[in-house]
Amino acid sequence: MPGGVARKTFGKRSVILALVAFTAGAIALAILVAMPSDASQRVQNIATGYFMAVFLLAAPLAHITGAVFGVMALARSNDNRALGLLGIILNGLSVTAGLAILAAMASTIGAFT
Secondary structure (H helix, E strand, C coil): CCCCCCCCCHHHHHHHHHHHHHHHHHHHHHHHHHCCCCCCHHHHHHHHHHHHHHHHHHHHHHHHHHHHHHHHHHHCCCCCHHHHHHHHHHHHHHHHHHHHHHHHHHHCHHHHC
16 A cells, blocks of 8 residues: 555464464364264374374464564554454463373373383
8 A cells, every 4th residue: 555554463463373273273172082982093093193283283383473473563563462462362371271281191191001
């Protein structure tokens, strides 16, 4: 837009990344929990692979990026600081929840060996 000041949307992006990553994690967890015990080995492998890809790669990357966007929104004068703060909080809570799930899963490893 000529002559206009472009409004940065880092705060909005931060919140969107938090919600998308949380939704993908919830879907991955729901798939694993709802999968019947007599499902084929191929289905179990696909579900486990999706869960691992989301929880170990995609979600942490999205949440870290979202937190950085939130901090950038707080630092910029022409961005929405409220959305930036909300994005930081949502991304932080999601990372904390993911670490709690990871710790809970790690504590049960001894039961299977």
